[in-house]
Amino acid sequence: MKISIFQIYKLRKITGIGIMDCKIALTKTNGNFEKAIDFLRKKGEKIAINRSSLEVKEGAILSSVNIDQTSGTIIGLSCETDFLSRSSDFLNFLSKLSEKSFLYNTKKDFLSSSYHGRSIREMIIEKISVFDEKLELKIFEKINSPFVVNYTHNNKIASLVGFSFEIKKSIAKNIAMHITAMNPIAINKKEIPEDLIKKELEIIRFQIEKEKKTDQIKEKMILGRMKKFILENTLFNQKYIKDNNITVQEYMNRSFSKNVKINSYKRISIS
Template identity: 65%
Template sequence: MKISIKEINKLRKITGIGIMDCKKALIHSNGNIDKAIRVLRKKGEKIAINRSFSKMKDGAIISSVNFNYSCGTIIGISCETDFLSKNSEFLSLLSILSKQSLLFNNKTDFLSSSYNEYGSIQEMIVNYMGIVGEKLELKIFEKIDSPFVMNYTHNTNNKIATLVGFSKKVNNISMAKDIAMHITAMNPIAIHEKEIPHSLINEEIEIIEDQVQKKNKSDSIKKNIIQGKIKKFILENTLLNQKFIKEDKITVQEYLDKHDKNLKINLFKRISI
């Protein structure tokens, strides 16, 4: 099967693996990107697992919370060039829309709502398109509600945004912000093991078994290796079991307990583009 340079570069960008290895993996998987990633992982290549992401090529995203921290949104606007996505006026527009989005529960209602002299948010976006000369579209609209919601946006490039909902009001704002920042940086799959999809666990077991079968070890040792690797996978990819990014001697759960043993994390949403 002939694999195009474009497909190889796409896989290389996702995985960080060399061109020839990417090409071989794509040939082996008949050009399927997801299967090619599994091929590379079975070979032992360390590749980050993609979770919540948007296929938006260029643009920016931002997260916001309302005045009493009871809800939060993540919105994202696509554009045609990376240059515009970094423009201060474009990011200012995104910030304005982000605050306004907190008043609505879904993308449709938000876009049809009026703002200042504009008949709708959609009209406002179209008007801005005429100024910058690029097609713009509200691609992302996510909202969560919880007794307390904290947000974090990776402001270096506005490509990653996070919301985290807590079980009760949090008095220590910086602690809540630290948790949201940790999620942004460490990209957990779930809060705890029970929330990891069975399909993902089964896929990971298949990859690990394939890696271990190549080792010249007894069946009992191989079984222990597989169990150990699965346990490590769960610990590294569940939020409460991850090592806290600001204090790697303790887990996120232990960091929470230091501040409030009765505080729980209800949910989180992390989106990257």
């Protein structure tokens, strides 16, 4: 079967490898494009790394903490199908990566790190040929704090919370679960980014301008809506998910004898 230049260049664009290799792959597979990709993938790392043109929609995420609970990470591994993202082999591999992630502060350092003589990057590449899908470490987040807890929901949403000192684990876990479910934008009003406040204020003003009210009433409405925005989107002011009669701050005040602080938190979603 004669292979056209168009076919060769199309395969080269997807794989990023040489023209002659693409021609050989297409010749060997009688011009079957998908089989040619599989043929090249079996040749190893080069084809695996350069499958960037294939769309990646699926994956899984996992939050974990180290043994002494002073460090936590969220890592996310992307793939191409929902079926693989839910498989035990894929999730077990993600868990294996997570166990080593605490030792590094950046994704770059983590991918370059050695694990039984291989780098994490090489381990991921090897799994590409096993799973027959493109994999990529898309997410790497870390928190260091005197006490860190984590929570992961269905491997699609994950949170880490760093406290100022060690507290009862079940209570700390409740805070992490709340963050996972309610997605606050900041711990308190002071930590809301200035540009976000300005943007929200502009939106509210635009909405209020349409109201047939006096300027004085409009200003009160603007203040009221901004207050509501802050209460609904800051962690300490949100209604606690397990008891809507109290706020998260009130839940913490009732639960601790000491003045515990939340130093930081991270929440990542891939759903």
